[in-house]
Amino acid sequence: MSVATDASPALGRRTTRVSLDGLRKTFAGSAAPAIQHLDLNTVEGEFISLLGPSGCGKTTTLRCVAGFEFPDQGRVRLNDEDITDLPPEKRDIGMVFQNYALFPHLTVARNLAFGLEMRGVGKADMKRRIDEVLAMVQLTTMAERYPRQLSGGQQQRVALARALVIEPRLLLLDEPLANLDAVLREDMRVFIRELQKRVGITTLYVTHDQAEAMVMSDRVAVMLGGRLLQFDVPEAIYLRPRSIEVARFIGRSNLIEGRVEGMTDAAGPYPTYRIRTPLGDVPACYDQPLASGQAVHVTIRPEAIRFQNDGPYTGHVQATYFLGSTVEHTVQCAGGQSLLVQTAPSQRMDAGVTAAFAFDPGHAWIVAADA
Structure with a gap:
């Protein structure tokens, strides 16, 4: 029409x-x-x-x-x-x-x-x-x-x-x-x-x-x-949600608690910080100054995470759900952190396996804890 x-x-x-x-x-x-x-x-x-x-x-x-x-x-x-x-x-x-x-x-x-x-x-x-x-x-x-x-x-x-x-x-x-x-x-x-x-x-x-x-x-x-x-x-x-409320309300999102360790030299439109999280150190972007040690959340959309054999993070795939054009995975990671991972059906992982995964720094966004 x-x-x-x-x-x-x-x-x-x-x-x-x-x-x-x-x-x-x-x-x-x-x-x-x-x-x-x-x-x-x-x-x-x-x-x-x-x-x-x-x-x-x-x-x-x-x-x-x-x-x-x-x-x-x-x-x-x-x-x-x-x-x-x-x-x-x-x-x-x-x-x-x-x-x-x-x-x-x-x-x-x-x-x-x-x-x-x-x-x-x-x-x-x-x-x-x-x-x-x-x-x-x-x-x-x-x-x-x-x-x-x-x-x-x-x-x-x-x-x-x-x-x-x-x-x-x-x-x-x-x-x-x-x-x-x-x-x-x-x-x-x-x-x-x-x-x-x-x-x-x-x-x-x-x-x-x-x-x-x-x-x-x-x-x-x-x-x-x-x-x-x-x-x-x-x-x-x-x-780039500005608050935890917006990150939770808009779409599906993974929110990971962490603390600022410092900055990286990664190139991109926004400064990239190194955030200490239960997954390990995570590179994430933000457009405002952050202090070392500051408590933050990192938000990563499920479709931004990809399974990759040499990925820096690992988790146990607990369940998979076929959604037609995509497959959603529930992944249990270190420190009790649970993630949603959304892939094409051809990249589906079976429940019960341990899988490595990765994501690009530009797809991880920081939400300051006091936002």
Whole structure:
């Protein structure tokens, strides 16, 4: 599924920066705040994912931007305009909800027309916008159908079209793919991302799905417990986590406790330290100064470890799990350290054997213990 490219490029070409400054929100009856002093700033045209588990504050953050919730503290700005206290209808924001919220008694075209009528858009301009956005989401032939006559993916595209047809300065999406099956969800990830790039609209996207966030986003904001833990490009979130919480939450990771022994002379984009661990001395990278003797954790992704006959580390393979394109191994090492090792099926090791393994220094990242 791809985005139509023959529609007029005029729709939605508005550049917006989002600034969230010190947002805090506590709901009545709750001891803990839903959002704790949240700061986040985008650039124009970015696709930003708010990623985290249920209850982390991501949807509350989105609702504060939309105007459906009002923060106890902090400000919401679009460009230089403070919109914190404006009602939703005054914010000029398009939003797509998880359940799509389409009007069941209105056709696709009438669903799109509703927001334009509320804004007093003339009939000629209204028809132009509706035709354009329907072509963009490949639903021109569905204009006179009702939502009940559409598939889940088609309803999703109607919801997107309805949000875009008002030509908002910001697009908000609250877990819009949660109700779709796995294959359609993957197709819609690509469709939404291509559409967002073409329209060029700044987008905030709420999801608990890590793959969605990694595939779709320019930057990812990882949230846990109402706090923003890390805001960076997907590669950095995955390979260079800034806290143990992020390392544990994003994907599968091996966390190894250790202490800094010193630096090595290994070449690379980041300084390489020698870390004393239960496995032995481990080379690992970091981009900030560390003191000798400092307690740290080293994080290594399972796919970065390879079995190698002359590898410097050894362990006992306790179990193997075939996952289709990969095989996951549980390896018990010295000092009680357990590791996950993920290989191609052709490199599978049988349970019960002792195996040597290795990894490149650039694939081991240090997380300071006090991060």
